[in-house]
Amino acid sequence: EQGKPLNGPNARFEVGACSAWLRQTAAFDLEPEVLVDDEGGRVELHYRPLGVVGAIGPWNWPMMISVWQLAPSLRMGNTVVVKPSGMTPLSVLALVHVLNLALPTDVLQVVSGRRDVGAVLASHADIAKIMFTGSTAAGQDIIRSSADTVKRLTLELGGNDAGIVLPDADPRAIAEDLFWGAFINTGQTCAALKRLYVHEDIYEEVVQALADIARAMPMGVGLDESNFLGPLQNKAQFDIVANLVQAAKDSNARIVVGGEPNKGQPGYFYPATLVADIDNDNPLVTEEQFGPALPIIKYSDVEQAIEWANGLDVGLGASVWSSDRDKALAVAARIQAGSVWINKHGTVDPRAPFGGAKKSGYGLEFGVEGLKHLGQPQVISA
Template identity: 35%
Template sequence: MVLGERMLVDGELVTAGNGRSFDNVNPATEQTIGSVPDADAADMERAIGAARRAFDTTSWSTDTAFRQHCLRQLRDALREHAEELRPMIVAEAGTPVALTAAIQLDGPIGYLDHYIDLLAGYEFEHALPDKEVYGVRTERIVRREAAGVVGAITPWNYPLYLNLCKTSAALAAGCTVVLKPAPDTPANALALGEIVREHTDIPPGVFNVVTTSDNGVAQLLATHPDVDAVTLTGSTGTGRKVMAAAAGTVKRVTLELGGKSAAVVLDDADLSSILPGMAMQICVHAGQGCATLTRLLVPRSTVDDAVEILKDGMSGIPWGDPADPGNLMGPVINAQQRDKVLWYYESARNDGQIVLGGRPTTRFERGYYVEPTLITGVGPKSPVAQDEVFGPALVVLPFDDDDDAVRIADSTIYGLSSAVYSADRERAMGIARRFRAGTVGVNGGSWFDTDAPFGGYKQSGLGREWGTEGLEEFLETKTIAIPAK
């Protein structure tokens, strides 16, 4: 079985109708690793039409046991093909191979169990107490029904994880799906489509994968009247465009967008035990994570000590060839992203001080590599402290007291994640409750798990993934009333 070459449309593996393709480029080598179909509007129309027919004419939306069966098949088939997927993800995403043992591959395959198990006990229908309404004793039933056709638009940083995160929730809810992956990481989505076709009983049209380099083709998922819901992970700018495009048909929109997450280390916390972890996490996958803690807030009197600890920690982070299992960090995804990160490095140099890194690297002849970079001396309103850089850049900011720390932490347009550290558990919890953020880690506690909802406040998005909430993003609510017997 050759994975990652053809789209899945209405149960068939197909090339683009126009015969076109585009190159899939390895960001570590800048070499083409394959070509994939470059769909046009007609291809997307066919996929949407197939999803519409499958939703309207099959029992997919109502047969919960069958959906569980198919998701189990998908999980098992992904495990069987994991060793084919592993090098593919490393090559097209530039992710360190070490991460494929966790969130980039093996973890997400296991995450499918969340929705498989949730379906076993989820009440799609429940009764309200009988009640006299306008003189009539009435039985009332509340039903949760599949929203319909879902357009899933995914990014390049954690591609298979996000493809599975979105599509497993929509499929579990009984929706049909058209998946449009990022053009930088198309092959793993195409492979997912092939696995669905060859190894599951998912009916034709229920799951479709369309690859395209044309944003106009992708936008059809947001504007098309036969698409009932759109789920996107991407930048806040892209989220605004999708939300505006979807307004014309008033479709459901779930957005998991950007972040500029802050870690607050209070004055009673132990810097030496906390900051090495901060230095490491900013370098994981070259900082290309929406919930990465990119701002470190420390008491003003400890800034110098904090910077020295961070400098030592970041200096020791192994980075380079993502295929080397000893490396924690590889390249950023493409030349445009590399140039964007370098622009922020130069901005930080002008506004403050680059303590470590901050230059175009000369370590490699090819590849979109940037240096792990530590920044201090900038104000909390500087571009590098406000914008989502999406690179390995950690900004150290001073604060004067707890109120000042919360004010600075919440001073961006984002509200995706945050963290707080204190020797006083209740003090830390008090700060956590004040943050305007969708997830908060307290004293190293990890919020990331499939039974916990994930999403953001403010311009970090709308809706939630995982948890019961992730399923319900793709369900409509219907109330039925009938005179009581």
């Protein structure tokens, strides 16, 4: 339904992540916090169930992200109404069916439909909280729809994640992790690497190391066990990628690999595309492509790279690549993003909170901190 190949960080990976997140979330403890305990009294912070949580998911990782939303909601004692993307409802309907074999009746429900159904959930007086993963524009619509009921929101919105490769990095050593940071799920991932800044001293080495991997990575129908890259899920996304790559071509950027739709193959297949010698203000850099096209921008000064990385109004994730951990950490601390990875990109962990900066949303998911965002804080003083 989504188009993921079975192997690699794709379909079987997604199913495994669902299982892992359910198990880890069930294992978390959230005990009352003792804030004051002295001769003046005792103050405790508790987290109570909110009530009904509306979980609105995307089409790129439909099962996994639904689990990210529903697992902590249920763990905190809430009931959940799941609204899958209208583009990928079937896998989520099947997921909810399986979960309901174990859950009490009506604790977890699912309603499918298009964006207007999500708007109803966001405005409904009996929904206490909305968890949403999707575009910034759709998130803004949910904020507006939810305003009258002042409901709680956790929004994981669009990103345009930057990676900065420092001059001391080893191009061949980091190339495979760079590739999958950008091309996981054929680039259709919110926290994928979407613009790469590489120091001029190692620029060509990094470009060529990535090109070697891209040329060798098989793309095709997901049920073929040999494929690791699949199609774009829908025509609208295919057209976005094709138009942004064309804009790069029109600016005389260098197409290193790819750059043309796979002719003669049915489906929305766009090859893994690397674009070098591209300006930082090119649309392929400034707009989220959400597909298999990575712009690689040359820089000469780290200050310039940091400024460029921070130059957009989104900040979901970012990464720094270096052989010197301390140097990488110093750069990471200056990047405006909710998560910054060192020598990897997009490796989320159910124990570590995850959330965006700027227009990439607000609220946290995962870990004990994520559980707190699905409870009503209550302070008891005695």
